Amino acid sequence: MLVVVICFGLLYALPNIYGEDPAIQISGSNTAEIDVATRDQVKKLLSDNHIQPKSLVYDNKSILIRVGDNDTQLKAKELISEALGEKYIVALNLAPATPAWLTVLGAEPMKLGLDLRGGVHFLMEVDMTTALSKLTQQSIENIKAEFTNSKLNYKTISKDSNQQIVMQFDNTEDRNKAITKINGIQDYKVISQRDNSIVINVSEQRLQQAKNDAVQQNTTILRNRVNQLGVAEPIVQRQGADRIVVELPGIQDTALAKRILGATATLEFRQVNEESTSNLPAILNGDKRIPYGSEIQYMEDGRPVLLYKRIVLTGDHITDSSYRVNQYGQPEVAITLDGSGGKRMLDFTQKNLHKAMATLFVEYKDTGKRDENDKPIFEKQERVINVATIQGIFSDRFQVTGIGSIDEAKNLSLLLRAGALIAPIQIIEERTVGPSMGQENITQGLESCAWGLLISVIFMLVMYRLFGVFASLALVANLILIVGAMSLLPGATLSMPGIAGIVLTVGMAVDANVLINERIKEELSNGRGVQHAINEGYAGAWSSIFDANLTTLITAVILYAVGTGSIKGFAITLGIGIVTSMFTSIVGTRALANLIYGGRRVNKLSI
Structure with missing residues (x-):
């Protein structure tokens, strides 16, 4: 069992020694989508400029290009950005260099946090x-x-x-x-x-519910946007009453991240005031007033539409959307709403069958000005995307028709899936951690682990001789199992506090062996036989070891439950280290002791 567990841990710890390749991530946007033609265009571009990538993978509507060094990465990114234009998202990234045979087995390296991998950190404030x-x-x-x-x-x-x-x-x-x-x-x-x-x-x-909903829903929407960037293990979490922390490990293009996260567009479904539409020319000429409770909005082609001010539904109720061509050869977008949105739409369509409903695109742009509280002033810009007739009663599923082309339908579908921010957000703190600084942190972390391991090994060898060797081997096995477990856990991210948790575990892991070895010494000094002393040493120290590790494990669980960010990282590695150290310190060293001394008469122990 011991051999199988250690080999399993070693297998899943192996990907961490291969490092990462500099890479370029190409993704679509609201107005463009990655396809095979885009891939072929990128391949030809790199070939024409004598750039030989390690690999170019087209998968899940995105392209990942691995290159040999950072200089090539920057050159390739600049060329691709210029060729594809602003319609596509071209980002610098880092991709694991794990061999294919390990990838097939599901073995991947640990996810590194911002302080180790480099990337960007944003503190964002919701405009309440x-x-x-x-x-x-x-x-x-x-x-x-x-x-x-x-x-x-x-x-x-x-x-x-x-x-x-x-x-x-x-x-x-x-x-x-x-x-x-x-x-x-x-x-x-x-x-x-x-x-x-x-x-x-x-x-x-x-009011408090509205504020809380604005922050909570914006957090969810930002998380969805970050996921579309293909960032490994991003952090998007609420901080305080109206702030959101976003950390993007591996992303080095700050301007790109700001553009994606800061987009403050939203959607509104409004009823068209058809009763007064015939008076629209007179209203535009100033001969008649706009009906009370209505307003004029414009489509992209400049055509005016008279809408009721009351909002039927906002885009935050949309859970999914897809585009298609209907049986009449016309493009349409199929929309799925959440429970509350479906109920509101059902009530509305029951009362407004065969009437027109408009989809209004609303965007808040920073004017560059600030109010008396030093808050940014946003300018509201609106335009009607489409106007469609309600053909039947529906609730959480319906189709938006009257769209000009399949490309417009595709773009609208992408916009709806991306999610719309409930309120504008402002980036109030921005921090970039370069890859070189992250690598320096990794080096220092590894050095601290190595020194901690070395000092512990020397102490155990001097104090307990052969049983010190058993404890030292258990320490090495413990580190392997911690790295393997961290690589396996999907939600675990290693940061500097996480490394601190590993170093602390290395120091604490020998505690169990100290208790066991001292108990064995005590039994030998009382005249017990060698086999009896070994048995009593492990059995007698077990309760003390269990109690001590259990209390520490409870502390780690509490830290993870109430902590955020780096505190969680420390708690994860500490908790994993406690569990693995108990296994290696007790089961591992006992197996080695039985292998050397078991089944034969021994007169003296090397302890």
Whole structure:
């Protein structure tokens, strides 16, 4: 069993000695997709410029090119970026150089964190002003719908500079009915009133929920975007009330990462105001006013569309989308919604069958200006992607039709799958760790492990002779098993704190053998026989070893449960090291002792 376990650990630890190749990762974007023609174009480009890649793999709609050195990597990346243009994502990366026979067995190297592999670190802040402004606007539309359904009268409804809702009435009677209605609606409360007006606040609980949802959903969407970059073991996690940490190991192109992560586009589904569409020319000429509760938006070709302001559904409810050509030869996009989105769409389509619905593309761009709180000011830009007629009642699955071409359908589908940020985000901290610095950290980490192992081995050999050799072999086996386990675990990432956990484990791993060997010495000094002393040494020390390691393991579990980032990395290696050290220190050394001294009469131990 011991031999099998160690060989298994050694097999999965082997990929870590082969290192990584400099690589170029080519991915599609919202307006372009990687195909065989793109691969052939890249191959020809490299050949024409006398660049011989180690390999060029086209898989899962992306291309990975391995090259021999960093200079070739930079040259190839520049050439490819210039040839393909901005429609494609061309990123510097690092790819494992694991032999094919190990890859077939599922053996891969450990995932290295940002501090070891190099890459980019971003601290991003969610623009809560925009998120709360959207909540207030949506609340206004909801209140309008409630008043219409209840046949209650009001004069105007709007929001003020403090994101509060102000309603005006023609008389006191209408105002009093409105107060009763508003206080009966969950999430809203009347905070002040005058003769013919009231001020409504969204409840604190709903505000906190909106803030939390904005950060949580943006975190999920950023994680989806990062996954499309092909980054190995990225870190995307929430920090505090309105911030998100993004770490991309192996990515050296900061501008690319900022462009992908900072895209603040979203989608809105709106109903078209068909009743007033015939008056659109007069409205555009200024002869007539825009109907209350409506607004004019424009399609990409400049054609105006009159839409209701109330949002039927936003893009964050979309879970999947795909494009295809329907039975009439027309392109369309099939969309799948989550549970709440499906319910809202069902309610809407039941009431608006055969009416037009528009898909509005909304983007927030940084103006470069800042407000009094030093927050960036975003400019909202909108355009109508398409207008389609609701042909039947549907809920969580439907098709968007009326799209001009199959390419437009493909682009729309990619946009929907990528996800849309709930609120704009700003990068407030940016840090780049170069590959050379990461390699220096790895070297220092390996040196610390080597020194820790060497000192422990010398101590055990001096103190316990042959049993010190057993303990030293167990230490080496323990390191092999830790590396093998870290390589096998899909979610484990090795960082500098993780290396610290390994070094600590090396020092702690000999504790068990010290207890065992001292117990054996004690039994021998009491006149026990050699075989009896060995047996009593392992049996008597077991309870102390188990208790000591169990308490440390509990601490590691707690660190992993409540910690973040580097703390989790330390907890993972510490926890794995405790489990493997108990196996090698007890089972491993006992097997070696039985191999040397078992089954024969021995008068003296080398201990």
